[in-house]
Amino acid sequence: MMKSDENIKLDKMKNITSKIQNPNILELGVKKGKSTRMFLDICEKNNGYLTSIDIDDCSKILKHPKWNFIHSSDDNFDYINKLIKKDYDILLIDSLHEPNHIKKIFYNYFKFLKLNGIIFIDDVIWLPYVKGEARDNDFSERINRLTFDQIVRIYNSNKESLSLEIDFTGSGLAIFKKKNNQLNEDKKVINRMFTLKNLIKNIYAPKPKK
Numbered sequence: 492m493m494k495s496d497e498n499i500k501l502d503k504m505k506n507i508t509s510k511i512q513n514p515n516i517l518e519l520g521v522k523k524g525k526s527t528r529m530f531l532d533i534c535e536k537n538n539g540y541l542t543s544i545d546i547d548d549c550s551k552i553l554k555h556p557k558w559n560f561i562h563s564s565d566d567n568f569d570y571i572n573k574l575i576k577k578d579y580d581i582l583l584i585d586s587l588h589e590p591n592h593i594k595k596i597f598y599n600y601f602k603f604l605k606l607n608g609i610i611f612i613d614d615v616i617w618l619p620y621v622k623g624e625a626r627d628n629d630f631s632e633r634i635n636r637l638t639f640d641q642i643v644r645i646y647n648s649n650k651e652s653l654s655l656e657i658d659f660t661g662s663g664l665a666i667f668k669k670k671n672n673q674l675n676e677d678k679k680v681i682n683r684m685f686t687l688k689n690l691i692k693n694i695y696a697p698k699p700k701k
């Protein structure tokens with residue numbers, strides 16, 4: 492049976508996380524607990540611990556000695572930053588899929604990540620949502636394009652502190668690695684595609700000879 496895109500991305504996160512002994516994991520966004528169960532499976536095998544945060548009360552979805560659930564919006568930093576540990580190996584951002592929220596969250600929780608720690612951000616690719624595609628949806632196409640731009644802007648101003656891989660499976664998964672503690676403000680990527688010169692080039696572009 493073919494694996495769903497969602498399961499392929501979960502497997503990718505699982506493979507990366509499984510390599511860590513005693514992993515300390517922070518998960519933003521629980522819902523029914525798919526990623527929560529995947530991480531707890533690793534915590535059992537590798538003696539790790541998972542803390543999950545959701546704006547909805549997901550505390551009843553499971554009971555596990557290696558799991559702590561915090562019922563809060565993940566941008567309630569005054570509350571959460573006092574509760575959580577300071578040395579996470581893995582951070583999953585899968586809560587409110589909105590570029591400004593993701594930026595805010597990224598900059599707060601980056602401080603709580605160890606060097607070489609990993610940040611997964613789910614849902615960063617717009618391709619399944621464009622017109623005529625399987626999940627054709629104007630809103631999701633726009634939000635995911637903006638989310639992708641936001642992620643590239645963070646990377647663009649922090650190439651010394653971050654590595655970035657994008658998995659294009661389904662709605663996509665960004666995988667950052669923390670290489671340095673310094674994090675600069677994000678930087679707009681200058682786009683010359685819409686200068687007058689390039690717009691004119693698009694109209695009068697010489698056709699390649701056959």
Ligand SMILES: C[S@@+](CC[C@H](N)C(=O)[O-])C[C@H]1O[C@@H](n2cnc3c(N)ncnc32)[C@H](O)[C@@H]1O
Binds near residue numbers: 519526546564565566
């Ligand atoms: C896409 S689901 C998470 C899916 C989950 N990671 C999984 O693999 O099954 C998004 C979750 O984020 C939660 N959420 C939305 N906005 C939030 C916020 N500001 N803070 C914390 N959680 C939020 C929603 O309640 C929802 O449960």
